[in-house]
Amino acid sequence: MWFFTAPKIVFGAGAIEFLASLPTKKAMIVCDRFLAEQGTYKPVQEQLEKAGASVKVFGEVEPEPHITTVSSGLKIARAFEPDTIVGLGGGSAMDMAKAIYALYERPDLTIYDLTPIVDLNLGKKARLIQVPTTSGTGAETTWATIITEGEGGRKLELAHRDLIAQWAVLDPMFPSSMPPKLTADTGADALAHSIESISSQWSNPFSDAMGMKAVDTIFRYLPKAVKGQPVPSEVREELHLAAAMAGLSFGNAQIGIGHALGHAFGSVFKVPHGRTVGLFLPYHIEFNFAAARDKFARLSPVLGDSTVRNARDLSAKVRSLWDQIGMSKTIPEATKVTEKEFEEKLPELVERADSSTGLVANARVPTSQELERILRAAWSGAPVDF
Amino acid sequence: MKFPSQEWIDQFKEKINTNAAYEDAAKTWEGDFIFLVEADGPLTSPVALYMDLFHGKCRDAKMLSSPSEKTAAYTYQGPYGNWRKLINKEIDPIQGMMTGKFKLKGNMMKIMRYTRAAKELINTASAIPTEFPG
Numbered sequence: 001m002w003f004f005t006a007p008k009i010v011f012g013a014g015a016i017e018f019l020a021s022l023p024t025k026k027a028m029i030v031c032d033r034f035l036a037e038q039g040t041y042k043p044v045q046e047q048l049e050k051a052g053a054s055v056k057v058f059g060e061v062e063p064e065p066h067i068t069t070v071s072s073g074l075k076i077a078r079a080f081e082p083d084t085i086v087g088l089g090g091g092s093a094m095d096m097a098k099a100i101y102a103l104y105e106r107p108d109l110t111i112y113d114l115t116p117i118v119d120l121n122l123g124k125k126a127r128l129i130q131v132p133t134t135s136g137t138g139a140e141t142t143w144a145t146i147i148t149e150g151e152g153g154r155k156l157e158l159a160h161r162d163l164i165a166q167w168a169v170l171d172p173m174f175p176s177s178m179p180p181k182l183t184a185d186t187g188a189d190a191l192a193h194s195i196e197s198i199s200s201q202w203s204n205p206f207s208d209a210m211g212m213k214a215v216d217t218i219f220r221y222l223p224k225a226v227k228g229q230p231v232p233s234e235v236r237e238e239l240h241l242a243a244a245m246a247g248l249s250f251g252n253a254q255i256g257i258g259h260a261l262g263h264a265f266g267s268v269f270k271v272p273h274g275r276t277v278g279l280f281l282p283y284h285i286e287f288n289f290a291a292a293r294d295k296f297a298r299l300s301p302v303l304g305d306s307t308v309r310n311a312r313d314l315s316a317k318v319r320s321l322w323d324q325i326g327m328s329k330t331i332p333e334a335t336k337v338t339e340k341e342f343e344e345k346l347p348e349l350v351e352r353a354d355s356s357t358g359l360v361a362n363a364r365v366p367t368s369q370e371l372e373r374i375l376r377a378a379w380s381g382a383p384v385d386f
Numbered sequence: 387m388k389f390p391s392q393e394w395i396d397q398f399k400e401k402i403n404t405n406a407a408y409e410d411a412a413k414t415w416e417g418d419f420i421f422l423v424e425a426d427g428p429l430t431s432p433v434a435l436y437m438d439l440f441h442g443k444c445r446d447a448k449m450l451s452s453p454s455e456k457t458a459a460y461t462y463q464g465p466y467g468n469w470r471k472l473i474n475k476e477i478d479p480i481q482g483m484m485t486g487k488f489k490l491k492g493n494m495m496k497i498m499r500y501t502r503a504a505k506e507l508i509n510t511a512s513a514i515p516t517e518f519p520g
Contacts, residue, residue, distance in 0.1 A: 001485050115494040116484045157498070201479065354411075355499035360480050365502055367410050 004206040004252050005143055005161050007130070007314065011170035011241060013233075016043055018169060019086075021048035027053040028082040030073060030097040031089045032061040043173070044088055044131060056080045058100075061089065064267070065096045067111060067156070069150045070103065076106040080228045087130045087165070090186070091137030091273065094130045095145040098163045111147060114158040122162040132166040133174035135225075135239040136186025136274055138247020140168040146263075153267045157357040162252075170244055173235040180226045184325040187222040187239060188278030190214060191318070192248040196256035196284060198299065199292040202361040203253045208298055211249035216302040217242035219321060226325040257366060258284030260358030261374060264349045265294055269337050278327045279334050282315035283374050285369065286384035289314070292363035311385065330381040342379055349375055389516045390423050390433040391471065392449040399437070399447035401510045408510060409442035412503035416440055417496070422453055422463035428520025429466035460492030470518045473511050477503050 010018045027048040029041050036059025045055045058073045075099050077085070084351070086102070087097025102114055106121045114120075130140035139145075144159040178186070194211040195205060203211075221238045225231050256301045259286075262277035289296060289311030300308050307317050319329055328334030331342065353359070359366065370386070377384050387394045402408055421435040434453040438446040450456055464472075468487045471477045480501055482488040490497065497504070 001487075002481065003485075112493075112495050115498065117490050117494055156495070201478070354502065357498050357501065360498075360501045361478075365407075365505060367407065368413075369410075 002204055003105040003161070003206070004201070005164050006248055007141055007165040007168040008166060008275055009141070009170060009244065012237070012243075013172060014291055016047055017172065018167075019044065019047035019129070021178045022051055022084070022127075024053035024084045026053050026080060026082040027084040027085045027086060028077055028100075029055060029057045029059075029088055029155075030061060030100060031057065031059050031093050032063075033059055033171045035059065035089050035093070040133060040174070041088055041282075043066050044086060045245040048084070048086070051281065053084065055251045056082065061093045061096045062147045063092055063272075064153065064155075065092045067147050069096060070099045070111060070147060073100040078107070081125075082129065083126050085126050085128050087128070087139075088133060090132065090134040090184070091146070094132065094137065094139035095147065096129065097130065098145040099158070101126060102160070102163060111156065112144065114160050114163065116160055118160065119217040120160050123166070127166045128345040129167045129169060130165075131169045131171070131174065132180065132243070134178060134186045135175045135236070135243040136189040136261055138166060138190060138243050138250065139380050140170070141244045141247035142251030144251065147268070153270075154352070155263055155267050157263075159357075168244060170240050172233060172240050175240055176233065176236050177230070181326070183231075184222070184226045184327055185274030185278065186243065186361055187218055187225065187325065188281070188322070188327050189274035190239075190243040190246040191218045191222070191321070192258050192262070192277040192281045192284070193250040193320075194218070195281060195299075196258050197246075197250035198361050199285075199288050199295045200253045200256055200361045201363055202252075203295055207249045207253035210245040212299065212302055214242040214246040214249060215299060217245075217264040218325050219303070243250075246260040251287055254361035256284055256362040257287060257353075257374070260353045260356035260362070261349075261371070261378070263353035263356055263358065265331070265375075267352065268345050268349055269335055271335055275328065277328065278322065279331065280374075280378060282329065282331075282379055283384050285315040286311045286320065287362040287366070287370070287374055290364075295363070315383070339379070341367065346372060346375060387514060387516055389469070390435055390449065391516055394435070395435050395447045396448055398490055398511055399444045401513060402439075402444040402507070405506060405510050408503060408506035410477050411442075411506050412439065412485065412500060413441065413442045415500055415503055417492070419514040420450070420453070420460040420461045420463075421458065422461055423469050424463060424465045426465035426467050453475070460490065461492050462488060464488035466475065472508060473514075473516055475508065475512050479508050
């Protein structure tokens with residue numbers, strides 16, 4: 001027994017206009033500081049106002065959003081009493097919107113209650129709408145939210161099916177201005193979501209279908225999106241949909257050791273999420289290949305029989321894509337972290353990865369020693385052949 | 387070995403304490419459990435199994451005379467039929483909670499940081515030659 005959980009999805013050019021058709025009295029837009037300063041929220045505000053809503057913008061979301069920002073947003077939500085909360089942005093803003101939405105609905109709970117076993121029963125005060133402005137995180141179609149706590153930056157990996165948006169609005173207008181580096185990082189994140197979910201112990205026919213389509217689209221279009229000047233609109237749209245599909249894939253099957261290591265590394269050394277999970281994806285493939293050979297083989301219609309016949313060829317295929325889009329393949333390429341810093345932080349990296357929910361459904365259960373060996377491989381670029 | 391029974395939980399304790407993979411996964415875990423097997427099918431009354439798990443080892447394990455005999459930081463409970471499937475590895479312990487086949491009382495956030503340990507516990511239980519009445 002398992003579930004496939006998804007929001008209703010509006011997509012394509014002009015999708016944002018759908019918001020004008022939803023009866024809305026008060027809408028709160030949750031976005032990051034950059035989007036607030038740039039006025040990126042204005043087209044959303046405009047459509048909500050056409051629906052008759054008064055609109056409040058909470059534009060304080062930072063990268064790796066912190067639990068204290070949830071409190072700030074929640075305070076505004078409780079005073080404003082919206083019937084609609086719109087997450088607008090990348091993963092940070094949409095994750096923040098989920099947390100604010102849940103705790104606005106349930107003032108009797110704390111953020112630590114946002115786990116799959118608590119009966120949340122949301123949707124009594126407001127609806128949640130997600131509008132992604134990047135093409136990678138997939139947060140618009142998932143029921144997980146990652147919030148940082150403490151000064152050390154540990155990530156709370158929270159999840160509950162009720163955190164899924166009622167609507168995901170995929171309008172290619174928003175990612176159209178993404179710079180090449182952000183396009184590469186977010187596209188790498190989406191590919192990692194897809195391949196990790198396909199190889200997950202919890203993969204299922206529905207998640208596989210979404211993941212395979214996303215893999216096909218990303219290999220086909222991501223280099224064009226990174227190198228194109230200008231990027232053709234159909235390329236942006238394809239990748240925008242692929243990111244949402246990748247979200248539907250991993251949201252219903254789980255991420256894996258690549259994300260566990262990526263979250264650990266990103267939180268310790270403050271490296272953007274897409275860059276770290278992209279970095280670890282080839283190592284994810286190599287570590288899990290023997291345990292999930294049949295699952296990786298499902299990528300055969302997309303990547304070809306010869307590519308999926310062994311770990312080395314499949315990880316080489318990903319590394320080749322990384323070369324095309326300028327993604328780093330080792331830690332020294334991706335960061336300015338010195339070997340001394342890396343060695344000093346290695347026990348903490350292992351501990352953080354080991355406690356990540358990314359390992360819940362990973363095809364192969366790693367020991368602490370194996371996590372350390374993978375991290376060392378990502379430092380040196382050596383293949384994971386153990 | 388019949389499940390649930392004192393003999394079974396003794397064997398479970400012994401196997402946990404010789405399982406290096408569990409010890410590695412749970413090396414910082416502190417917290418005792420009650421595994422509550424709810425009456426279902428051939429099991430006509432609930433049975434509670436207590437385990438004190440600490441830093442990768444099981445310090446104490448016993449079948450309680452009744453579910454109310456002792457309290458613990460965590461209670462993981464489900465009907466007998468689902469326990470049978472869990473031990474036979476037909477149900478994933480985390481998916482079991484997420485689909486309502488098992489319920490957990492206790493700090494879920496902490497548990498989710500030790501999912502590798504949870505899986506090793508199930509792997510250990512599955513290695514016990516177990517007889518399921520009915």
